[in-house]
Each structure stands twice: as C-alpha cells, then as structure tokens.
Amino acid sequence: MSTIAAISSPIGAGGIGIVRVSGAEALSIADAIFNFGKSSDVRNTEKQIWTPFKMNFGTFIADDFCDRGYAAYFPAAQAYTGEDTVEFYLHGGARIMQGALDTLLKKGARLADHGEFTKRAFLSGRLELADAEGVIDMINADSAAALRAAYRLMDGGLTRTIVGISDKLEALIAGLEATLDYPEETEDEVLPALEDGIRDCLREVNALLDTAAQGKIAKFGINAVLAGDVNAGKSSLMNAMLKAERAIVTDIAGTTRDTVEDSFEYDGVRINLVDTAGMRDTDDVVEAQGVARAKKAVDGADIVLHVIDKSDPSRMEYDFYGKRVFTVYNKCDVAGFAIPRMADTFAVSALTGEGVDMLVKAIAAQYKGVAAGGEMLTNQRHISAMLEAKRALESAKNAIGATADCILIDLREAYDALGQITGKTATEDVVDAIFSRFCVGK
Amino acid sequence: MKCFDVIVIGGGHAGVEAALASARLGKDTLMLCQDLNTVANMPCNPAIGGTAKGHLVKEVDALGGQMGLCADKALLQVKTLNSAKGPAVFSLRGQEDKALYHSIMLDVVTNTDRLTVLADEATELLTESGRVVGVRAAKAGDIACKAAVLATGVYLNSAIITGEDVRESGPSGFASAKLLTASLIDAGLKTRRFKTGTPARIYRDSIDFDKMQIQLGDDSDRFSFMSPHASFKEEPCWLTYTNERTHRIILDNLDRSPMYNGVIQGVGPRYCPSIETKVVRFRDKERHQIFVEPEGIGSDEMYIQGMSTSLPADVQEQMYRTVAGLEHCRFAKYGYAIEYDCLDPLCLYPSLGCKAVKGLYAAGQINGSSGYEEAAAQGLIAGVNAARALDGKEPLVLRRDQAYIGVLIDDLVTKGTDEPYRMMTARAEHRIMLRQDNADMRLTPIGYEIGLASEERYSRCKHKQAEIQKIMALADKPVDRARAEELFARIGEEMSQRTPTFGELCRRPAVRADDLALFAGFDCDEEALRAAVVELKYEGYLKKEQAAVNEQKRLEGKLIPSDFDYDSIKALRIEARQKLSSVRPMNLGQASRISGVSPADIAVLIVALQKR
Known part of the structure; x- marks a missing residue:
C-alpha cells in the first residue's frame, strides 16, 4: 500500500493547520522530517521513539523553512485508515501547509486522492459513519472542485508538454512490449533507443518540475535572502528596500542575531526578504545559532543577495551551493562606485537609496522572466504525479542493462503516473499503441 | 436419456477442457460435438503456446488440465521465445502434429470416467424460469441436465468467405450450427458477430525450400510439469518474405477483397490481421515475414503463417506465387475469413457463468476470445465452476496477480472486447510474478484443493517448493571462494575482497542458473534451481510488485x-x-x-x- 499525504484542515483558515500522512512508510517519513525539541538540524541516522497517541512537541524541517508544532503517531491497529498514520499540527496558513505537504511528497509519499483516507478506512474495516451521505457529498464536492481547479490551472501549453512526455514514454514502452509479445515479427522493426528515450523523458519531467518552483513564486512570492559578512549593511539594505525601519541597524558588527523577515509587493510580485546574521565563526552561542539559521534561510532562497561592503573589501569565502546569487556592493556612496549594475552584480547605497530600486526591479524580474516562457506546473496533484514519474524514470535509468521485463515495470509506473494527468493507463493504451505503431500479429 | 449433471456443447479446445474438468470433479458429463473429427481440432496454425499463450498452457496444466500433456505428445518442434528478455516473458511454443493432437485428445475424452461423448448438434437450450434444464439435440432429442457449458467456438451461424464466394460453413469444411443462436437470444443473452481468418495450405512438394531460411527449435522445455523430457522427431519450419510485387497484387485487387468491399461486417482482430490489412495499414513496410510450418508428420500440407487472407482464390494464387520459394506452389486449401456469432462477455460473471441464465456457462471463442490456449483456459474454469455450483461451492475465480487465466477472464468480463481477444504479456500488469517457471507453484495447490490436480502432481509441486526453499536459504551465505574465483574468471569480471554470498552471485547479470549448481553444496533439482535463481535475481522487483498487489487485494x-x-x-x-x-x-x-x-x-x- 503506498503512503499517502494530504492537508487535512481548511487552507487559510485558523491558526493551526493539520497535515496527515498514512501508510507503511508514514512513520519513517515523519521521523526524517520532524525533530522532537527545538533543533532544526537534520538527523541522519538515529531514530526517535514515537510513543503512540502522544503529542510530541518539535520542529518540522521543510525544504525552505522550519516550523515548531506538534506531531502525533497513530499505530495501524488504532488509526482511522488502519495504517500507520502521523498527523502534524503546525501553524496554519497556506505557505506552511503547502511546504509541509511538499516535503512529505518529496520524501516519497503520494498525494492522497479525494476520499482516499476514507477509502482506506473502509478497506481496513474501520469506517463507522453516522452520516455516510455527508461523506459522499464531501467527496463529490471535493473532486468536482478539484477537477475545475485542475482545468483552470492547466493551460494548453502545459497539457501539450505533459502529453508530449507521455507519448514519448508510450513509444518506448510500446516498442519494448512489441518485442516481448511479438519477438519474431519485430526483428525488422526500428525501435526507439531506450537509454536516450529515458534520459529525454527524465529531462523534460525535471524541467517541468523546475517550473513548479515558479508556480510557488506565483503563489507565495520570491524568497530573497540577504547574506554576507557581518556589518556589510544587510539590515540597512533590507530597510531601504522595505522603505521602513524593520531591522535594527547599528555600527556594531553582529547586531542581527536572528533572521528577520518581511515582505512587500513590487509590480505585482511579492518579494519576501529575509535578513540574516552576518556569517562569521563566532564563540557567542546566540550569534552562532543565528549563523546556523542564516544558512538554513539560504537553503530556502529563490535568490541570494550577497551583500558586500564596498568600502571594506576584506571578506569571507561563500558557497551558496548552486543558488542564484546577486552580488550587491553596498556603501558605494562611500567607496564611489559608478556603474549601478553589471549582469548579476549591483552597486547600491542603503544609506542614500541609490541603486536600490534597480535591485528590487531585478529581483521581481526573476519571476516574470521565467514565467513568460510558457507553461508552469502549479497544481499540487500534477506536481505529485510528476514527482512519481520522476522517481520511476530514475529507477528505470538505473535498471538499464537489466532485462526488458524489469525495465518495463518502472517505465509503466512512470506512464501510469503521468496517466493521472493524461488519463492514459499502461494496460489498455499500451496495447493500442503496440498495434498502431507496429505491424505485428499473424 | 438420463439427466446429466453437466452438458458441454462443443468439443474444441474449450469444450474438451470443460468436459474433462467437470467429469474429473465427479460430475456425470456429456460432451456434444457435431462430428468426432472436430474434437480438439486445430483449424488455424499448427502450433500451441507462444508469448503469453505458453503461460496459459502451463497454467492449465498446473491446475490439472489436459492441453499441455497432449501438446507434449504431438510435438514437431519446441522453442522458448524471449530467452534473452527476462524470465517473466520466457514463452514456450510448440509446433504440433494436428492429426496426432486430435487423436490423442479424442482418446483421452473417450476414456475418461463419467464423460460421455456424443456426435450430435445442439439446436436449442432448454430453460425453465431462468435456469438451464436441458439441451435439445438434432438427433438425440431433449437431453436433461443441471448445468451446461457453451463452447461453440466459431460454429454459430458461421460463414466462410473467400473473395466473392460466401458459404454457410464451419471451419475446415465442418458444418456450421445454425439453430442454437436463436435460443441463446431468447434466453436473454446478447450476441454479436466477429470475424477471424486463416491462410492457405500449400502442398509440401510444391515448395522450393532452398529459397527459404530454415527455422529450428531449441528443445528447451515441455508444456506439462508432468511430462518427461522425451525426445521426438523434429520438423523444421521455414522463413520467407513477401515483396513489392506481392503488395502490388493485393492493392490492385482491394475491390475484390471482402474486408474492404463491405462483404465482411464482423469485427476482425488486430492480433491476427490478414495480409491485405497489413499491406494497407503499413504501406511503408517493404516486406512481411512468412513462416511456412508443417501441419503434421503424415500431412503433405504446409501452413503459410503471415498470409491469412480472404481474397478470391485466383488472387491468392497470384500473390502467393510472388513469394520466394512459393513460385510454383499448389493450393491444398485456400485462405478464408470466417464470420460467427459470439456473446458479449459482459453478460458473464468472473466464474464464466451467465448472468441471465442460472447454470449456464460459456467458454472460448463464443466469449469473444481467439486462440486455442485462451479457449482451453476458459474451458477449464467453466467446467470447474459448472461442477462446483452443483455442489453448492464458491466458484473458482483466479485473480490478476495469480494467473494469466485471471487476467484473461477479468479482461473479458470486466472490460468486454470489441474484437477477438488475444492474450498478451503486455496485458498482465503483474507479469513479473506470473511466470512459466512458477505456474505450478502458483496454481497446483489450488488445482489440488478443488480436486482437479492429482495427488502425484501435488506431491511433485510440494517437493519442488521444498527444494526451492532449500536453495533460497543459501541466499545470505558466502559461497566457496575458490569456486567463485573460477566463475568470475570465466565471465570476465573482478571479484572483490569479500567473498560474495549465494544471493549476490545470483543477482549478477552475467551469472546463469547453470553456473550456480556447484555452489549449493548439494544436488539441486534443476527446475527448482532455475525457479529459485529467478526469485533471488528479481527479489527487488518482486517485492515492489507484491506491494502493488497487496493494495489491489484489499479492494478485491x-x-x-x-x-x-x-x-x-x-x-x-x-x-x-x-x-x-x-x-x-x-x-x-x-x-x-x-x-x-x-x-x-x-x-x-x-x-x-x-x-x-
């Protein structure tokens, strides 16, 4: 039984939101992303002891944020679904709920179908309903709404792209299947190259998943994280961009100890600024915590603003591991820096406001620039399906060299995953494809 | 005449398995067939098995059916297809001596206790308040029964079409059955018309085999888990090709093709397209394969596989004679298309019982399938379930993860079919679990439990199971290092510092089952070793598949x-x-x-x- 996850509380309403994961792997997934206590460090090997039914206070570690809340474990024998279930009670609000769900999906859970928790409850003989009709209405309302939403969110370009990947995959599968069911008659046929085909599909799936990041920006805004040496003027720059005195600014290096967040809108794009503690090796326990958080904030950044004091060029080495980085030279009123922008390098003065607008505009353009390219994956169900397809394709890629009957298990799984969007199924449609593509049969 | 427990209408591949299963489960059984010569007749290709069909034969055998045992005794050639493509798709195919197969099977049905074989035509199904009570026969009159199995093949209202020539006839010149359909419709069953076809038979001595490539078997395996690996005299098959001239003649004569000028209304199978269909649908293809296969040791006819056609006889002669080796061929029989009445299988339960009539079952081509093996599989299930119902027992319904038979019947009765249905491995989503090598492990315990598989068969199965477990127990144990070094040297691979375990050896792609016998430390049963190695080699995939199966099982x-x-x-x-x-x-x-x-x-x- 696959492990499923879903947001179980109404989105956007209420201070507390619930995300639920159910299935054989529920506990191992939960354990990997939830720390009992306040540590946000990812534990690698040691496991925590989850006492059934106990509300565990702890930290939910998502890709790009951490949230404090509670998690409770319901063992299969007593859970609603009859399977191991873990529920997370986090701060409500779309951003955190979606982020928590994303994290569960990335760890291997599948997005639950409408009514699937109920379905599993029934299959385990656990469903006791006073008012079954109510549940039916809920399932129907839910799926109708989801259907409408899916159609609305799915533009023609996106459909074409996904169908295109599915067709490529279908050609690969039909070719392989034809050789299995008609070994003698396909000797003359030219078959698509398997390894290249799988790589192609995987590349396109990955490209589409990348657009999901853009979709997230559309929904939640761009995360711009200010990072750099102590006393480079990150907090001043944040205030300058916000046009408000949000962060405390002093001349003392290391003033900012915790991350400070705020957001504003520019040209229709929400920009979430995160000011961080200046990075340096420090003996101060509080400041060290701040530095660790700064690193975590960088993990979740869509763009890193690496702030450098132009008047004091000595600086540490930074590694922003593949993130898009804007190098921002601050205090250029002091240093006298003429050119305001060269590629991803900016010259600003937080003090006079010079060059700040240009920087803000460039940050906002990160969204529009890519979005103008065409289709974007925004629907959670589509993202979940694409993630499944990706996992199956990666597994197929690793299986190259194995016999066809094995590789096909992965390829068909990927095809079925895309089928959640295209409506095609690996049994019927593949058989049709064999006969439309190949002259086989005696 | 006395009241039979079960009457089986038809003596083809479905009919004989149904009748044998019913009689072997202790029911007084009557098998009606128009002519004793039609018993287990093979009106199309002289072969049994092939991809997915080999699986079906082994499954029928594992349950205690007859097809595999007879096929093994009438072999002309045997070969494992897909031997390089993975154990899930290893598929056994045997060229068969048609006349011998028929006579062996006739011998079995006429010598089975509680089974009466009668040459007579069923003309009417007798029902009372929605329940079968008997069958009216043309000569014998009304025969009472408690249950009946329809296994009429392609005989209902069949018409044979060769060009402009359309005649009411069954296959191979046997008479068609014109009366039964009406009473099936009266009983509330829905019928429709399907089409299939067969190529010409050519006299052996008119073929120039020097212009063709010889095709031999590999004597790799037998269909039945009970058959000894006995030797037989192998007959070769031959490969040749159509060419542009062949295609030109077909295209020039399409207006005389019943397929294209509207004479044929029935729905034909994509699975065995006529040569005219292949040429029209795939115009770019420069040539199509033609396999020339012997019909039997005593037969002077050859079957021309790949050239099924319903074109007029004169066009057939022209086009066949364009093919290398067939330039001077003489026709023993012309190719023809056959149209026939069949049921919409959606009117059946997974037991193959009819929803509209209690006690009535249907199996084989009447259910919209094609192929001897598909027919035999359904026949066995219909026979078993007709018998079980009389004892008030639950029907035998195999799941999709248990058997190809389960996939076949589920596809038919759940999805229905718009064309003659052929079993394919692509249809079995749990293919990796449904292998030929484990058909006995999967099904013999079931066959034994229902009383069809013999004591001997069951004890062999248990013995093999024990042997497999003995070998599987070695999985985590390190093997003899010196021997492993020898093996690695032979397959040209480096061995690491650590001595590999038996399981790790199994999982190496280049290592074959035969290489592993030495490492067991005891004499391995060859069949068990092969099965165990597959289990170990594909452990990861099997586990993954099992998880998917468990999910489905909860719904089932x-x-x-x-x-x-x-x-x-x-x-x-x-x-x-x-x-x-x-x-x-x-x-x-x-x-x-x-x-x-x-x-x-x-x-x-x-x-x-x-x-x-």
Whole structure:
C-alpha cells in the first residue's frame, strides 16, 4: 500500500493547520522530517521513539523553512485508515501547509486522492459513519472542485508538454512490449533507443518540475535572502528596500542575531526578504545559532543577495551551493562606485537609496522572466504525479542493462503516473499503441 | 436419456477442457460435438503456446488440465521465445502434429470416467424460469441436465468467405450450427458477430525450400510439469518474405477483397490481421515475414503463417506465387475469413457463468476470445465452476496477480472486447510474478484443493517448493571462494575482497542458473534451481510488485452484493451507475477496473456499501 499525504484542515483558515500522512512508510517519513525539541538540524541516522497517541512537541524541517508544532503517531491497529498514520499540527496558513505537504511528497509519499483516507478506512474495516451521505457529498464536492481547479490551472501549453512526455514514454514502452509479445515479427522493426528515450523523458519531467518552483513564486512570492559578512549593511539594505525601519541597524558588527523577515509587493510580485546574521565563526552561542539559521534561510532562497561592503573589501569565502546569487556592493556612496549594475552584480547605497530600486526591479524580474516562457506546473496533484514519474524514470535509468521485463515495470509506473494527468493507463493504451505503431500479429 | 449433471456443447479446445474438468470433479458429463473429427481440432496454425499463450498452457496444466500433456505428445518442434528478455516473458511454443493432437485428445475424452461423448448438434437450450434444464439435440432429442457449458467456438451461424464466394460453413469444411443462436437470444443473452481468418495450405512438394531460411527449435522445455523430457522427431519450419510485387497484387485487387468491399461486417482482430490489412495499414513496410510450418508428420500440407487472407482464390494464387520459394506452389486449401456469432462477455460473471441464465456457462471463442490456449483456459474454469455450483461451492475465480487465466477472464468480463481477444504479456500488469517457471507453484495447490490436480502432481509441486526453499536459504551465505574465483574468471569480471554470498552471485547479470549448481553444496533439482535463481535475481522487483498487489487485494476482498442497486446511489455519476449496473462487479477491485468508473466513484461506492 503506498503512503499517502494530504492537508487535512481548511487552507487559510485558523491558526493551526493539520497535515496527515498514512501508510507503511508514514512513520519513517515523519521521523526524517520532524525533530522532537527545538533543533532544526537534520538527523541522519538515529531514530526517535514515537510513543503512540502522544503529542510530541518539535520542529518540522521543510525544504525552505522550519516550523515548531506538534506531531502525533497513530499505530495501524488504532488509526482511522488502519495504517500507520502521523498527523502534524503546525501553524496554519497556506505557505506552511503547502511546504509541509511538499516535503512529505518529496520524501516519497503520494498525494492522497479525494476520499482516499476514507477509502482506506473502509478497506481496513474501520469506517463507522453516522452520516455516510455527508461523506459522499464531501467527496463529490471535493473532486468536482478539484477537477475545475485542475482545468483552470492547466493551460494548453502545459497539457501539450505533459502529453508530449507521455507519448514519448508510450513509444518506448510500446516498442519494448512489441518485442516481448511479438519477438519474431519485430526483428525488422526500428525501435526507439531506450537509454536516450529515458534520459529525454527524465529531462523534460525535471524541467517541468523546475517550473513548479515558479508556480510557488506565483503563489507565495520570491524568497530573497540577504547574506554576507557581518556589518556589510544587510539590515540597512533590507530597510531601504522595505522603505521602513524593520531591522535594527547599528555600527556594531553582529547586531542581527536572528533572521528577520518581511515582505512587500513590487509590480505585482511579492518579494519576501529575509535578513540574516552576518556569517562569521563566532564563540557567542546566540550569534552562532543565528549563523546556523542564516544558512538554513539560504537553503530556502529563490535568490541570494550577497551583500558586500564596498568600502571594506576584506571578506569571507561563500558557497551558496548552486543558488542564484546577486552580488550587491553596498556603501558605494562611500567607496564611489559608478556603474549601478553589471549582469548579476549591483552597486547600491542603503544609506542614500541609490541603486536600490534597480535591485528590487531585478529581483521581481526573476519571476516574470521565467514565467513568460510558457507553461508552469502549479497544481499540487500534477506536481505529485510528476514527482512519481520522476522517481520511476530514475529507477528505470538505473535498471538499464537489466532485462526488458524489469525495465518495463518502472517505465509503466512512470506512464501510469503521468496517466493521472493524461488519463492514459499502461494496460489498455499500451496495447493500442503496440498495434498502431507496429505491424505485428499473424 | 438420463439427466446429466453437466452438458458441454462443443468439443474444441474449450469444450474438451470443460468436459474433462467437470467429469474429473465427479460430475456425470456429456460432451456434444457435431462430428468426432472436430474434437480438439486445430483449424488455424499448427502450433500451441507462444508469448503469453505458453503461460496459459502451463497454467492449465498446473491446475490439472489436459492441453499441455497432449501438446507434449504431438510435438514437431519446441522453442522458448524471449530467452534473452527476462524470465517473466520466457514463452514456450510448440509446433504440433494436428492429426496426432486430435487423436490423442479424442482418446483421452473417450476414456475418461463419467464423460460421455456424443456426435450430435445442439439446436436449442432448454430453460425453465431462468435456469438451464436441458439441451435439445438434432438427433438425440431433449437431453436433461443441471448445468451446461457453451463452447461453440466459431460454429454459430458461421460463414466462410473467400473473395466473392460466401458459404454457410464451419471451419475446415465442418458444418456450421445454425439453430442454437436463436435460443441463446431468447434466453436473454446478447450476441454479436466477429470475424477471424486463416491462410492457405500449400502442398509440401510444391515448395522450393532452398529459397527459404530454415527455422529450428531449441528443445528447451515441455508444456506439462508432468511430462518427461522425451525426445521426438523434429520438423523444421521455414522463413520467407513477401515483396513489392506481392503488395502490388493485393492493392490492385482491394475491390475484390471482402474486408474492404463491405462483404465482411464482423469485427476482425488486430492480433491476427490478414495480409491485405497489413499491406494497407503499413504501406511503408517493404516486406512481411512468412513462416511456412508443417501441419503434421503424415500431412503433405504446409501452413503459410503471415498470409491469412480472404481474397478470391485466383488472387491468392497470384500473390502467393510472388513469394520466394512459393513460385510454383499448389493450393491444398485456400485462405478464408470466417464470420460467427459470439456473446458479449459482459453478460458473464468472473466464474464464466451467465448472468441471465442460472447454470449456464460459456467458454472460448463464443466469449469473444481467439486462440486455442485462451479457449482451453476458459474451458477449464467453466467446467470447474459448472461442477462446483452443483455442489453448492464458491466458484473458482483466479485473480490478476495469480494467473494469466485471471487476467484473461477479468479482461473479458470486466472490460468486454470489441474484437477477438488475444492474450498478451503486455496485458498482465503483474507479469513479473506470473511466470512459466512458477505456474505450478502458483496454481497446483489450488488445482489440488478443488480436486482437479492429482495427488502425484501435488506431491511433485510440494517437493519442488521444498527444494526451492532449500536453495533460497543459501541466499545470505558466502559461497566457496575458490569456486567463485573460477566463475568470475570465466565471465570476465573482478571479484572483490569479500567473498560474495549465494544471493549476490545470483543477482549478477552475467551469472546463469547453470553456473550456480556447484555452489549449493548439494544436488539441486534443476527446475527448482532455475525457479529459485529467478526469485533471488528479481527479489527487488518482486517485492515492489507484491506491494502493488497487496493494495489491489484489499479492494478485491470487498464484495458487492449481487442485488446491489446502483441507481439508488444518487451521488454516483450517471455513467458510473450505468456501467456498474451492466457489469455487476463481484467486488470493489473488479468495479475499479471498469472503464468509465473513476476513483471518486469507487470512494462513493465504498461509503454506500458501508452504509448498507
């Protein structure tokens, strides 16, 4: 039984939101992303002891944020679904709920179908309903709404792209299947190259998943994280961009100890600024915590603003591991820096406001620039399906060299995953494809 | 005449398995066939098995059926297809001596206790208040029975078409059955018309074999788990090709082709397209393969596989003679298309019992399938279930993860079919579990439990199971290092510092089952070793598949009452209500496979079932 996850509380309403994961792997997934206590460090090997039914206070570690809340474990024998279930009670609000769900999906859970928790409850003989009709209405309302939403969110370009990947995959599968069911008659046929085909599909799936990041920006805004040496003027720059005195600014290096967040809108794009503690090796326990958080904030950044004091060029080495980085030279009123922008390098003065607008505009353009390219994956169900397809394709890629009957298990799984969007199924449609593509049969 | 427990109408591949199964389960059984020469007749290709079909034969055998045993005794050639493509798709195919196969099977049915074979035509099904009570025969008159199995093959109202020549006839010149269809319709069954076809038979001495490539078998295996690996005299097959001239003649004569000028109305199979269909649909293809196969040791006819046609005789002669080696060929029989009445299999339960008539079962081509093996598989299940129903027992329904037979029947009765249905490995989603090598492990215990598989068969199966477990127990134990070094040297691979375990050796792609016998430390049963190595080699995939199966099994376990009123559930979409009412699935698993029924519909159904 696959492990499923879903947001179980109404989105956007209420201070507390619930995300639920159910299935054989529920506990191992939960354990990997939830720390009992306040540590946000990812534990690698040691496991925590989850006492059934106990509300565990702890930290939910998502890709790009951490949230404090509670998690409770319901063992299969007593859970609603009859399977191991873990529920997370986090701060409500779309951003955190979606982020928590994303994290569960990335760890291997599948997005639950409408009514699937109920379905599993029934299959385990656990469903006791006073008012079954109510549940039916809920399932129907839910799926109708989801259907409408899916159609609305799915533009023609996106459909074409996904169908295109599915067709490529279908050609690969039909070719392989034809050789299995008609070994003698396909000797003359030219078959698509398997390894290249799988790589192609995987590349396109990955490209589409990348657009999901853009979709997230559309929904939640761009995360711009200010990072750099102590006393480079990150907090001043944040205030300058916000046009408000949000962060405390002093001349003392290391003033900012915790991350400070705020957001504003520019040209229709929400920009979430995160000011961080200046990075340096420090003996101060509080400041060290701040530095660790700064690193975590960088993990979740869509763009890193690496702030450098132009008047004091000595600086540490930074590694922003593949993130898009804007190098921002601050205090250029002091240093006298003429050119305001060269590629991803900016010259600003937080003090006079010079060059700040240009920087803000460039940050906002990160969204529009890519979005103008065409289709974007925004629907959670589509993202979940694409993630499944990706996992199956990666597994197929690793299986190259194995016999066809094995590789096909992965390829068909990927095809079925895309089928959640295209409506095609690996049994019927593949058989049709064999006969439309190949002259086989005696 | 006395009242029989079960009457089987038809003595083809479905009929004989149904009759044998019923008689072997202790039922007084009558098998009606128009002519004793039609018993286990092979009117099309002289071969049994092949991809997915080899699996079916082994499954029929594992359950205690007859096809594999007879096929092994009438072999002309045997070969494992797909031997390089993975154990899930290893498929055994045997060229068969048609006359010998027929006479061996006739001998079996006429010498089986409680089985009476009568050459007579069934003309009417006798029913009383929705229940079968007998069969009216042309000569014998009314014969009473408690249950009946329809296994009429392609004989119902069949018409044979060769160009402009259309005649009422069954296959191979046997008479068609013109009367039965009407009483089936009266009984509430839905019929339709399908089409299939066969190529010409050419005299052996008129073929120039020097212009063709010889095709030999590999003597790798036998169909039956009970057959000794006995030797037989191998007959070669031959490969040749069509060419542009062949295609030109076909295209120039399309107006005389019944397929294209509207004479043939029936739906033909994509699975065995006529040569005219191949040429029209794939115009770019420069040549099509033609396999020339012997019909039997004593026969001077050769079967021309790949050139099935219903073109007029004169066009057939012209086009066949364009093929290398057939330039001077003489025709023993012309190719023909055959149209026949069959049932819409959606009118059947997974037991193969008819929904409209109690005690009536159907198997084989009448259910819209094609192929000897598909017929035999359904025949066995229909025979078993007709017998079990008389004892008040639950029907034998195999799941899709248990057998190709399960996939075949589920596809037919759940999805229906718009063309003659052929078994394919691509249809079996749990293919990696449904292998030839484990057909006995999967099904013999079931066959034994229902009383069809013999004591001897069962004890062999148990012995093999024990042997497999003995070998599997070695999985985590390190092997003898010196021997492993020898093996690695031979396959040209480096061995690491650590001595590999038996399981690790198995999983190396270059290592074959035969290489591993030495490492067991005891004498391994060859068959068990092969099966164990597959289990170990594919452990990861098998586990993954098992997880998917478990998910499906939970749905299969939730039964839907047969009188369930779908129309009363207003929350179901109308399309779903209609589909569910028409198929009347036995359980939620079957319901979930009906096209037009969505996961949301299933969720609604679940809740409604719970409410009941």
